[in-house]
Amino acid sequence: MKLLVLYGEQGQIVSLRRVRSDQDATGPAPMRSGVEPAKGQRVEELTVDTPYDDWPLKDLHEQFTVTEEHGRRRLVRRANLDAST
Numbered sequence: 001m002k003l004l005v006l007y008g009e010q011g012q013i014v015s016l017r018r019v020r021s022d023q024d025a026t027g028p029a030p031m032r033s034g035v036e037p038a039k040g041q042r043v044e045e046l047t048v049d050t051p052y053d054d055w056p057l058k059d060l061h062e063q064f065t066v067t068e069e070h071g072r073r074r075l076v077r078r079a080n081l082d083a084s085t
Contacts, residue, residue: 001053002045003060005075009040011066016057019045046075 002019037043048060060075067076
């Protein structure tokens with residue numbers, strides 16, 4: 001499932017929403033929640049792993065963060081980050 005994610009410099013999720021599968025793939029649409037990126041924040045279209053497709057957005061917001069590896073951003077469950085440290 002694809003999500004439009006507004007996040008801060010440390011990867012903390014500020015806002016997210018599902019991206020409709022029929023949406024034009026020319027790039028991420030602007031956030032429709034009235035939330036605009038502040039200084040240091042970014043908006044990215046990211047994919048959540050299949051096991052979490054049915055999770056409510058509230059749970060994804062609380063339990064995931066955005067990480068960057070080799071210039072690629074992705075959503076990672078916080079519990080997985082804690083286990084690797």
